[in-house]
Amino acid sequence: SVANLKGLKQGQLRLAVITTAKYFIPRLLGPFCQLYPGIEISLQVTNHEKILERMVNNMDDLYIMSQVPENLDVICEPFLDNPLVVFAPVNHPLAKERNIPIESLTNEPFIMREPGSGTRRAVQQLFDEHRVKVKVKLELGSNEAIKQAIAGGLGISVLSRHTLMPDSSEFSILDVEHFPIKRTWYMVYPSGKQLSIVAHTYYEYLLEAAKKFVEESGFSAVSKGEDIND
Numbered sequence: 001s002v003a004n005l006k007g008l009k010q011g012q013l014r015l016a017v018i019t020t021a022k023y024f025i026p027r028l029l030g031p032f033c034q035l036y037p038g039i040e041i042s043l044q045v046t047n048h049e050k051i052l053e054r055m056v057n058n059m060d061d062l063y064i065m066s067q068v069p070e071n072l073d074v075i076c077e078p079f080l081d082n083p084l085v086v087f088a089p090v091n092h093p094l095a096k097e098r099n100i101p102i103e104s105l106t107n108e109p110f111i112m113r114e115p116g117s118g119t120r121r122a123v124q125q126l127f128d129e130h131r132v133k134v135k136v137k138l139e140l141g142s143n144e145a146i147k148q149a150i151a152g153g154l155g156i157s158v159l160s161r162h163t164l165m166p167d168s169s170e171f172s173i174l175d176v177e178h179f180p181i182k183r184t185w186y187m188v189y190p191s192g193k194q195l196s197i198v199a200h201t202y203y204e205y206l207l208e209a210a211k212k213f214v215e216e217s218g219f220s221a222v223s224k225g226e227d228i229n230d
Protein backbone atom coordinates (compact mmCIF):
# COMPACT_ATOMS: atom_id res chain seq x y z
CA SER A 1 0.00 0.00 0.00
CA VAL A 2 0.94 3.67 -0.23
CA ALA A 3 1.37 3.78 3.55
CA ASN A 4 3.90 0.97 3.41
CA LEU A 5 5.85 2.69 0.65
CA LYS A 6 6.01 5.84 2.74
CA GLY A 7 7.24 3.84 5.70
CA LEU A 8 10.11 2.60 3.56
CA LYS A 9 11.41 6.11 3.06
CA GLN A 10 13.93 6.28 5.82
CA GLY A 11 17.18 8.03 6.39
CA GLN A 12 18.74 11.43 6.74
CA LEU A 13 17.94 14.59 4.87
CA ARG A 14 20.51 17.37 5.12
CA LEU A 15 19.22 20.75 3.98
CA ALA A 16 21.03 24.08 3.86
CA VAL A 17 18.98 27.20 3.11
CA ILE A 18 19.62 30.94 2.88
CA THR A 19 18.27 33.08 5.70
CA THR A 20 15.32 34.48 3.75
CA ALA A 21 13.84 30.95 3.66
CA LYS A 22 14.03 30.47 7.41
CA TYR A 23 10.28 30.83 7.94
CA PHE A 24 9.02 29.12 4.85
CA ILE A 25 11.11 25.95 4.95
CA PRO A 26 10.77 25.01 8.65
CA ARG A 27 7.01 25.52 8.52
CA LEU A 28 6.76 22.95 5.75
CA LEU A 29 8.92 20.41 7.57
CA GLY A 30 6.14 19.58 10.04
CA PRO A 31 3.74 18.17 7.47
CA PHE A 32 6.66 16.53 5.63
CA CYS A 33 7.78 14.66 8.76
CA GLN A 34 4.23 13.53 9.45
CA LEU A 35 4.03 12.15 5.95
CA TYR A 36 7.44 10.43 6.23
CA PRO A 37 8.08 9.63 9.90
CA GLY A 38 11.18 7.62 9.02
CA ILE A 39 13.07 10.62 7.68
CA GLU A 40 15.40 12.54 9.96
CA ILE A 41 16.23 16.11 9.01
CA SER A 42 19.06 18.47 9.71
CA LEU A 43 18.57 22.05 8.55
CA GLN A 44 21.29 24.70 8.31
CA VAL A 45 20.22 28.32 7.90
CA THR A 46 22.95 30.66 6.75
CA ASN A 47 23.85 33.34 4.21
CA HIS A 48 24.61 33.03 0.52
CA GLU A 49 28.38 32.86 0.86
CA LYS A 50 28.30 30.17 3.53
CA ILE A 51 25.83 28.13 1.48
CA LEU A 52 28.33 28.23 -1.39
CA GLU A 53 31.08 27.00 0.93
CA ARG A 54 28.90 24.14 2.13
CA MET A 55 28.10 23.19 -1.46
CA VAL A 56 31.77 23.18 -2.49
CA ASN A 57 32.50 20.91 0.48
CA ASN A 58 29.54 18.64 -0.31
CA MET A 59 28.08 18.96 3.18
CA ASP A 60 24.36 18.69 2.40
CA ASP A 61 21.89 16.89 0.14
CA LEU A 62 20.02 19.97 -1.11
CA TYR A 63 20.51 23.73 -1.02
CA ILE A 64 18.02 26.56 -1.25
CA MET A 65 19.36 29.88 -2.49
CA SER A 66 18.40 32.96 -4.54
CA GLN A 67 21.41 33.24 -6.75
CA VAL A 68 22.61 30.19 -8.63
CA PRO A 69 26.42 29.93 -8.56
CA GLU A 70 27.89 30.66 -11.98
CA ASN A 71 31.20 28.90 -11.55
CA LEU A 72 29.83 25.59 -10.27
CA ASP A 73 28.16 22.89 -12.31
CA VAL A 74 24.74 22.58 -10.65
CA ILE A 75 21.18 21.46 -11.22
CA CYS A 76 18.72 24.16 -10.21
CA GLU A 77 14.96 24.35 -9.99
CA PRO A 78 13.14 27.65 -9.33
CA PHE A 79 10.17 27.18 -7.00
CA LEU A 80 9.05 30.53 -5.54
CA ASP A 81 9.56 34.27 -5.94
CA ASN A 82 11.62 36.00 -3.27
CA PRO A 83 10.92 39.73 -3.71
CA LEU A 84 13.00 42.22 -1.73
CA VAL A 85 11.08 45.23 -0.43
CA VAL A 86 11.75 48.40 1.58
CA PHE A 87 10.81 47.91 5.24
CA ALA A 88 10.06 50.91 7.49
CA PRO A 89 8.36 51.35 10.88
CA VAL A 90 4.57 51.34 10.53
CA ASN A 91 4.19 55.09 11.16
CA HIS A 92 7.07 56.23 8.93
CA PRO A 93 6.37 59.58 7.14
CA LEU A 94 6.89 57.97 3.70
CA ALA A 95 4.48 55.11 4.44
CA LYS A 96 1.52 56.83 2.75
CA GLU A 97 3.40 58.10 -0.32
CA ARG A 98 3.32 56.47 -3.74
CA ASN A 99 6.13 56.07 -6.27
CA ILE A 100 8.78 57.39 -3.92
CA PRO A 101 11.92 58.25 -5.92
CA ILE A 102 14.76 55.89 -5.07
CA GLU A 103 16.97 58.92 -4.29
CA SER A 104 14.74 59.66 -1.26
CA LEU A 105 16.33 56.68 0.48
CA THR A 106 19.58 58.65 0.85
CA ASN A 107 17.87 60.79 3.53
CA GLU A 108 17.05 57.78 5.70
CA PRO A 109 19.35 55.96 8.11
CA PHE A 110 19.82 52.56 6.50
CA ILE A 111 20.35 49.14 8.07
CA MET A 112 22.37 46.72 5.93
CA ARG A 113 22.95 42.96 6.03
CA GLU A 114 26.49 41.61 6.54
CA PRO A 115 29.02 41.04 3.73
CA GLY A 116 28.39 37.57 2.25
CA SER A 117 24.61 38.06 2.30
CA GLY A 118 22.83 37.64 -1.03
CA THR A 119 20.23 40.20 0.06
CA ARG A 120 22.99 42.74 0.64
CA ARG A 121 24.49 42.02 -2.74
CA ALA A 122 21.18 42.50 -4.57
CA VAL A 123 20.45 45.74 -2.68
CA GLN A 124 23.93 47.12 -3.32
CA GLN A 125 23.65 46.27 -7.00
CA LEU A 126 20.37 48.19 -7.37
CA PHE A 127 21.75 51.22 -5.51
CA ASP A 128 24.94 51.19 -7.61
CA GLU A 129 22.92 50.95 -10.81
CA HIS A 130 21.04 54.13 -9.86
CA ARG A 131 24.04 55.83 -8.25
CA VAL A 132 22.24 55.99 -4.93
CA LYS A 133 24.43 56.18 -1.84
CA VAL A 134 22.53 55.33 1.33
CA LYS A 135 23.79 56.18 4.81
CA VAL A 136 24.47 52.84 6.44
CA LYS A 137 23.95 53.39 10.16
CA LEU A 138 24.14 49.80 11.17
CA GLU A 139 25.23 46.47 9.75
CA LEU A 140 23.50 43.37 11.10
CA GLY A 141 23.92 39.67 10.36
CA SER A 142 20.29 38.66 10.71
CA ASN A 143 16.95 39.60 9.13
CA GLU A 144 15.32 39.19 12.52
CA ALA A 145 17.72 41.60 14.23
CA ILE A 146 17.19 44.11 11.40
CA LYS A 147 13.44 43.95 11.91
CA GLN A 148 13.87 44.64 15.62
CA ALA A 149 16.11 47.61 14.80
CA ILE A 150 13.54 48.99 12.35
CA ALA A 151 10.74 48.57 14.88
CA GLY A 152 12.97 50.34 17.40
CA GLY A 153 13.24 53.34 15.09
CA LEU A 154 16.89 52.94 14.07
CA GLY A 155 16.21 53.19 10.35
CA ILE A 156 14.87 51.42 7.27
CA SER A 157 16.15 48.42 5.32
CA VAL A 158 15.54 46.17 2.34
CA LEU A 159 14.51 42.64 3.23
CA SER A 160 12.80 39.65 1.70
CA ARG A 161 9.02 39.95 1.70
CA HIS A 162 9.01 36.45 3.22
CA THR A 163 10.52 37.75 6.47
CA LEU A 164 7.40 39.84 7.10
CA MET A 165 4.83 37.13 7.54
CA PRO A 166 4.54 36.49 11.27
CA ASP A 167 4.31 40.12 12.46
CA SER A 168 3.19 42.42 9.68
CA SER A 169 1.51 45.05 11.88
CA GLU A 170 4.78 46.60 13.06
CA PHE A 171 6.06 47.47 9.60
CA SER A 172 5.11 49.24 6.44
CA ILE A 173 6.48 48.45 3.02
CA LEU A 174 7.47 51.65 1.23
CA ASP A 175 6.39 52.07 -2.38
CA VAL A 176 9.80 53.01 -3.77
CA GLU A 177 10.59 53.03 -7.51
CA HIS A 178 12.49 49.98 -8.80
CA PHE A 179 11.15 47.87 -5.94
CA PRO A 180 10.48 45.08 -5.31
CA ILE A 181 13.82 43.67 -6.39
CA LYS A 182 12.85 40.45 -8.16
CA ARG A 183 14.58 37.37 -6.86
CA THR A 184 13.69 33.71 -6.91
CA TRP A 185 14.33 30.79 -4.62
CA TYR A 186 15.96 27.78 -6.24
CA MET A 187 16.57 24.25 -5.10
CA VAL A 188 20.15 23.52 -6.06
CA TYR A 189 22.53 20.56 -5.98
CA PRO A 190 25.82 19.71 -7.70
CA SER A 191 25.14 18.07 -11.06
CA GLY A 192 27.53 15.21 -10.36
CA LYS A 193 25.53 14.22 -7.32
CA GLN A 194 22.89 11.51 -7.36
CA LEU A 195 20.00 12.58 -5.12
CA SER A 196 19.15 10.04 -2.44
CA ILE A 197 15.59 8.70 -2.42
CA VAL A 198 14.94 10.81 0.66
CA ALA A 199 16.30 14.00 -0.96
CA HIS A 200 14.33 13.32 -4.11
CA THR A 201 11.17 12.83 -2.05
CA TYR A 202 11.73 16.18 -0.38
CA TYR A 203 12.47 17.84 -3.74
CA GLU A 204 9.10 16.72 -5.13
CA TYR A 205 7.34 17.64 -1.89
CA LEU A 206 8.72 21.18 -1.87
CA LEU A 207 7.72 21.82 -5.50
CA GLU A 208 4.18 20.72 -4.68
CA ALA A 209 4.05 22.74 -1.43
CA ALA A 210 5.28 25.88 -3.20
CA LYS A 211 2.56 25.47 -5.80
CA LYS A 212 -0.06 25.26 -3.05
CA PHE A 213 1.42 28.29 -1.29
CA VAL A 214 1.13 30.34 -4.49
CA GLU A 215 -2.53 29.35 -4.81
CA GLU A 216 -3.34 30.22 -1.21
CA SER A 217 -1.29 33.40 -0.73
CA GLY A 218 -0.73 36.61 -2.62
CA PHE A 219 2.62 35.39 -3.85
CA SER A 220 3.13 35.04 -7.55
CA ALA A 221 4.64 31.90 -8.97
CA VAL A 222 8.09 32.00 -10.43
CA SER A 223 8.17 34.28 -13.43
CA LYS A 224 9.19 32.25 -16.44
CA GLY A 225 11.87 33.33 -18.84
CA GLU A 226 13.92 35.32 -16.38
CA ASP A 227 17.67 35.17 -16.57
CA ILE A 228 18.51 33.06 -13.56
CA ASN A 229 21.98 34.50 -13.20
CA ASP A 230 21.09 38.16 -13.09
Ligand code: PGA
Pocket (backbone or CB within 6 Å): 018, 019, 020, 046, 047, 048, 049, 065, 066, 067, 082, 113, 116, 117, 118, 119, 120, 183
Ligand atom coordinates in the same frame (compact mmCIF):
# COMPACT_ATOMS: atom_id res chain seq x y z
P1 PGA B 1 21.09 35.95 2.48
O1 PGA B 1 20.01 35.20 1.68
O2 PGA B 1 20.86 37.43 2.36
O3 PGA B 1 20.93 35.44 3.87
O4 PGA B 1 22.42 35.55 1.85
C1 PGA B 1 19.17 35.82 0.85
C2 PGA B 1 19.19 35.38 -0.54
O5 PGA B 1 20.25 35.19 -1.16
O6 PGA B 1 18.04 35.27 -0.98
